Amino acid sequence: MSKARTSLSRTALVHVALIAYTLIAIFPVFLTIINSFKSRNAIFRNPMQLPTPSTFDLVGYQTVLGQGDFALYFQNSLIVTVVSIFLVLLFGAMAAFALSEYRFRGNTLMGLYLALGIMIPIRLGTVAILQGMVATGLVNTLTALILVYTAQGLPLAVFILSEFMRTVSDDLKNAGRIDGLSEYSIFFRLVLPLVRPAMATVAVFTMIPIWNDLWFPLILAPSEATKTVTLGSQIFIGQFVTNWNAVLAALSLAILPVLVLYLAFSRQLIRGITSGAVK
Amino acid sequence: MTDATVSEAEIEVVRRPRRWHIAVFLLPALIVYSAVMILPLFETLRLSFFNTVDGQSTFVGLANFRTLFGDARWAADFWNALSNNVIFFVIHMLVQNPIGIALAALLSIPKLRGAAFYRTAIFLPTLLSFVIVGFIWKLILSPIWGVSPYLMDLIGLKSLFAPWLGKPGSALIAVSLISVWQYVGIPMMLIYAALLNIPEEVIEAAECDGVTGWAQFFKIRLPLILPAIGIISILTFVGNFNAFDLVYTVQGALAGPDGSTDILGTLLYRTFFGFQLQLGDRSMGATIATVMFLIILAGVSLYLFVIQRRIRRYQF
Numbered sequence: 205m206s207k208a209r210t211s212l213s214r215t216a217l218v219h220v221a222l223i224a225y226t227l228i229a230i231f232p233v234f235l236t237i238i239n240s241f242k243s244r245n246a247i248f249r250n251p252m253q254l255p256t257p258s259t260f261d262l263v264g265y266q267t268v269l270g271q272g273d274f275a276l277y278f279q280n281s282l283i284v285t286v287v288s289i290f291l292v293l294l295f296g297a298m299a300a301f302a303l304s305e306y307r308f309r310g311n312t313l314m315g316l317y318l319a320l321g322i323m324i325p326i327r328l329g330t331v332a333i334l335q336g337m338v339a340t341g342l343v344n345t346l347t348a349l350i351l352v353y354t355a356q357g358l359p360l361a362v363f364i365l366s367e368f369m370r371t372v373s374d375d376l377k378n379a380g381r382i383d384g385l386s387e388y389s390i391f392f393r394l395v396l397p398l399v400r401p402a403m404a405t406v407a408v409f410t411m412i413p414i415w416n417d418l419w420f421p422l423i424l425a426p427s428e429a430t431k432t433v434t435l436g437s438q439i440f441i442g443q444f445v446t447n448w449n450a451v452l453a454a455l456s457l458a459i460l461p462v463l464v465l466y467l468a469f470s471r472q473l474i475r476g477i478t479s480g481a482v483k
Numbered sequence: 484m485t486d487a488t489v490s491e492a493e494i495e496v497v498r499r500p501r502r503w504h505i506a507v508f509l510l511p512a513l514i515v516y517s518a519v520m521i522l523p524l525f526e527t528l529r530l531s532f533f534n535t536v537d538g539q540s541t542f543v544g545l546a547n548f549r550t551l552f553g554d555a556r557w558a559a560d561f562w563n564a565l566s567n568n569v570i571f572f573v574i575h576m577l578v579q580n581p582i583g584i585a586l587a588a589l590l591s592i593p594k595l596r597g598a599a600f601y602r603t604a605i606f607l608p609t610l611l612s613f614v615i616v617g618f619i620w621k622l623i624l625s626p627i628w629g630v631s632p633y634l635m636d637l638i639g640l641k642s643l644f645a646p647w648l649g650k651p652g653s654a655l656i657a658v659s660l661i662s663v664w665q666y667v668g669i670p671m672m673l674i675y676a677a678l679l680n681i682p683e684e685v686i687e688a689a690e691c692d693g694v695t696g697w698a699q700f701f702k703i704r705l706p707l708i709l710p711a712i713g714i715i716s717i718l719t720f721v722g723n724f725n726a727f728d729l730v731y732t733v734q735g736a737l738a739g740p741d742g743s744t745d746i747l748g749t750l751l752y753r754t755f756f757g758f759q760l761q762l763g764d765r766s767m768g769a770t771i772a773t774v775m776f777l778i779i780l781a782g783v784s785l786y787l788f789v790i791q792r793r794i795r796r797y798q799f
Contacts (some may be wrong), residue, residue: 218589219597225586226604228664232619233607235630251630295512302508314509321520323717323783325725327748328776329523331530331755331769336523355519358512387504416612418728423756438614438732448628451618458615466610470603474672 233459240264240452247448264453268440271450273428274457277436284346284432285414288353292410293403295354296361301391303362304369305377315366321359326352327419337424344427352420357410364409368402369395405476408469415462433458528776530769547770557767561774563742564750567655571746572723574659575666580715582663583670584708588700590671591678602675609668617732620661624648648733651743658744662729666722670715677711678704709794717786724778727752747775 238254239247246259253259268274303315326333333352334343342348372395380390396403421435431439437458444450466473534543551557586605590598608616623630624647632644647657681704689695689703727748730738736758738745753761755768 215595218592218595222586222589222597222601225582226601229605229608229667232623233611235623236619248628251628251633291515295515298508299512302505306502306505308502308505314513317521318512318516321516323721324524324776324779325721326520326524327725327727328772328779329520329527330751331765331772332523332526333519335526335765336519351515351519355516358516362512388507391508412610416610416614416728418613418731419752423752434612434614441614441618448622451622455615455618459611462610462612463607466603466607470606474602474606 233463236452237456237459240449240456244449247452261449264447264449264451265457267444267447267450268453268457271440271444274433274436274440274454276429277431277433278461280346280430281415281433284349284353285411287346287350288357288414289407289410291350291354292357292361293407296358296406297365297396297399297403298391299358300362300365300369301395304366305395315362318359318362321356322363326356330419330423334423342424344425344430346425346430348424349420349430349432352424353410353414353417357406357414360409361406364406365399365402368399372398404472408473408476524776527769527772530766531773534766547766548774551767551770551774560742560745560750561771564745564747567744568724568726568746570655571659571662571726572720574656575663575719575723576716578660579663579667580670580712580719583667583715584674584712586667586671587674587678588704590675602672605671606668608665611665613665613728614732616661616665617729620664621648621733624657649740651741654734654740654743658730658733661733662726665729666719669718673711673715674708677708681707706795707797710791710796713786713790713794716790717783720782720786721779724775724782747771747778751775 235251239251241255241262242253242259243261243263246253246255246261250259255261299318303311303318337343337348342351376394377390380394385393416434417432418434418438421430421432422438425431426435437454440454441451444454531547532542532544533540534547535541536543551561589595590602622628626632626644626646632641635641635644645653647653685703685707686699689699694702724747726746730744730746730749731752734740734744736749736753738749751768751771752758754771755763755765757763
């Protein structure tokens with residue numbers, strides 16, 4: 205009896221602790237979003253209150269959509285992220301297949317070489333990357349960002365995907381060979397569909413740092429035509445620091461796509477992390 | 484006899500043709516990775532041994548490093564950034580990782596209701612960009628808005644409120660804690676995964692021996708997740724000594740107030756890219772990047788060759 209009671213109160217304590225931390229984690233986001241829908245006076249008078257009919261105001265959103273070219277920034281971010289992920293997945297899967305499927309001289313060495321980039325951040329080469337981009341005329345183009353992010357994403361992609369490709373059955377591939385499939389069709393038609401879950405995990409891991417990056421857009425592509433959402437909102441907010449409505453609206457708009465994607469893919473993402481994809 | 488030779492000859496025939504497909508599979512990744520990542524990295528390391536003398540790039544040996552460590556104009560900034568960076572890292576290790584482990588331990592309690600919800604919510608800040616996180620906290624901690632004083636009033640601590648981000652003494656701690664808030668999800672998830680991988684039998688055996696509760700966590704579970712703790716430590720190390728974005732969004736490129744939040748990443752940015760009146764200096768930028776590279780390399784090697792080998796692993 206007493207044991208049941210202690211375990212009950214223990215469970216309650218666990219929930220209290222978890223709820224407390226959950227509040228700390230989501231409160232700032234919540235606060236930003238509710239205040240972005242309020243009038244300037246209400247933001248300052250009652251920051252904690254939900255917007256009511258009398259305090260509801262979209263002036264912040266009007267400023268943001270009228271002033272900043274957010275549609276363009278959003279489009280830039282989308283192009284950079286999607287193309288980079290596509291290249292990381294394609295090139296990464298091809299290299300992972302070569303490393304896990306064939307035995308050739310230098311295989312292990314090649315694996316180690318490609319794994320270097322998991323631990324050493326690409327940022328440290330920025331001085332020479334900028335120099336190279338200037339020399340090839342790629343500064344202020346989205347291509348520069350795509351190249352950098354592809355290189356940045358490849359090491360982890362090769363690592364995770366080759367672990368998964370080792371688990372694809374040899375019998376299947378050999379059956380394909382006997383049926384006269386070329387090595388390319390074995391890769392594209394047999395192996396790729398089987399490692400799709402791992403590809404999804406890699407895509408999510410690759411996407412987050414690319415979408416959120418500020419360093420490379422700031423250095424390689426700061427022009428008006430190539431700004432990404434992250435850089436665009438950084439500069440926009442910097443200019444509108446005193447216009448709280450606009451700042452809160454810009455922040456909410458920046459949170460929105462991440463929030464929607466996260467709620468849609470959180471299962472996939474969390475399963476990816478907890479299944480030991482990252483070891 | 485003949486059969487054997489025939490099949491050997493056949494193998495020869497099959498093996499002989501150059502297996503071009505291996506090259507085709509490997510090359511795209513190899514070219515992009517080498518050209519955009521590895522070569523620039525080495526080029527940066529090389530540049531740190533050169534400087535402009537009379538308008539010409541000249542080999543100067545270790546002179547750049549001597550300037551960085553000893554010259555009055557550079558050394559103060561550099562050592563300030565380095566020590567701030569060390570404090571930044573120590574705060575992460577002392578706050579972020581223990582909280583992450585504690586949350587993971589709570590979440591891994593069997594049959595906990597709502598575990599998926601807590602997990603999803605606590606991991607959310609990790610996905611937000613630094614720009615969002617930085618500005619949200621700047622607003623919340625701002626004395627103008629009054630959200631923090633109001634909240635502290637609720638728990639009776641209003642008198643303790645101060646504009647932490649604006650004071651040289653507390654700004655670095657405040658920025659570090661914002662970063663901890665954002666990244667606590669990563670150690671939580673990795674430790675959570677490690678805890679889930681502990682087999683039931685081990686825990687049951689412990690329970691049969693009367694080892695439960697706190698003792699069970701510290702004597703059974705914690706030793707079993709040490710490898711995962713090693714991984715989160717090295718991830719934190721690399722991430723912290725390479726950090727830039729959060730300080731830049733919260734405190735600007737000058738990492739104010741008075742350089743009190745300047746870390747190696749912001750110093751590198753100002754040095755090589757230039758800021759306001761300061762002109763960009765490629766050689767010194769490369770020198771700082773090289774120092775960061777060596778620090779990260781030292782940390783990673785320490786982890787791979789010393790810590791990882793000492794940690795006892797258990798095979799299930």
